Amino acid sequence: MRRIPLIAIVVACIVMLGLLPTRWIAPLTSDLSSIVWVPLSPVAHGTTIIRLWLRPGKAPLAAADAAVLVERDYYRGLWHAEQIRSQEFERKLSAYEIASGAGQRGGAIRLAAANVLTRTPGAGGLALKINAGSQQGISAGDVAVVDGDGLVGRIAPEVGAVSSTVLSIANRSIGRIDGYVVPADQEKAKRPAVIAIQILPDGKGELRGDIDLGSPVRPGDIVRVKDPSWPLGAQGMRLGIVSEIRRKDTQPLRGEVIIRPAVDPATVGELVVKISVVSKP
């Protein structure tokens, strides 16, 4: 009997593996990838630093200026988050719905700094692998930010012990995000007239949403998160900037807002994960 070559058996196994349903292979290959990348991650981190040094995203600032800007953005993010919370409380008070557990709603947030190891090659760069995982307390759904309030994305399912994947907000699997537009001239106002908007990633690196053409939204306005399905740490974070408003052919009174994400994943080398700490009763 003729012996079957080993390579033919291996190829047949790979063909079968490649055709298995997603729910069977996703956990297995995700773990396998984490194992393969554990020894490679430190080197990849080094080469990422070199890449960012060779091709930085934006012009480097002086150290003092950069520190001031980081601080400003951080407190601006906190301010927007607190503003949303206070508006929520006001609404509840006005409706005589002072819930007994209102004080517990917020929960606590812990920050974890992480370095970007790799990003998905190809157009969009829609996922970043970071060197922090469940050992640091990170869990699926936590948000990653840079510059204090610039939202990068959310932690994907299948969090590894020492690594995890951040899905960019421009990734289609993120789904719809509720947010609000702050007109550029009211960014520093105490009570800015915000416009609610629901946006959806288009999978090509931008976010899109519908809006009434009569609304005061203009290119340059900032869009922030206000979505109950997102963790507390994401509320008020910067999603992006309105880059264009187009009239919809099918609905002439409605417009389509095109939003450029606040953070380009390709230029992110370090980020901060906002870990939601669930308080136990």
Place this chain on the structure above:
Amino acid sequence: MKWIVAIPVLFAALILDVSFMSAFEVGGITPKLMVVVVAYCAMHADGSLVRWFALLAGFLVDLSEPSLSGPRAPLYLIGPWTLGMLFGAEAVMSMRGLLVRRNPLAVGAMSFLLSLTSGLFWTAWWALRSWYPDSPPPWGEGAALDELSSQFLGAISTGVCGIPVGWLLLRFSAVWGFPSVLARSRQGGQARIIRQ
């Protein structure tokens, strides 16, 4: 071919691909060093070794590039690049007799060919898998033809990158322990290293 040389080079290429090569990104198209290394080996090494090497390279790429469009993102699917690299390596081996192997331009041309054929296989595989309800292709709702065009541009980018990288690899070709062409022909296609 000496595995002790090939494996570290392969891993170095993988690390550079995922963390450094986007420094050379133009319009969302990034060259792939892994493809250049596999093409270079496919031009010089024994057929059976090249097949194993291509499978290993594709396997590592599959474990490094998740598909992000499904509900269970990220999905690392083993198969599209693994078999694509094997398919591409076979294409290069079928043409290597026509090449001037010591020329970096030949490495660039074969990198283009391998990138194109493996990209074609990758697209076809994902198009096949997209029939599954929970496995949308990585290009989302766009057409597979658009993905093919971006694979073509990626192949050009890899081919261009293959010229300087090929020059570098050829400078150190002695350490790889490739069999000579003369030995291969004497053995009736089965290669043997002639020590000088």
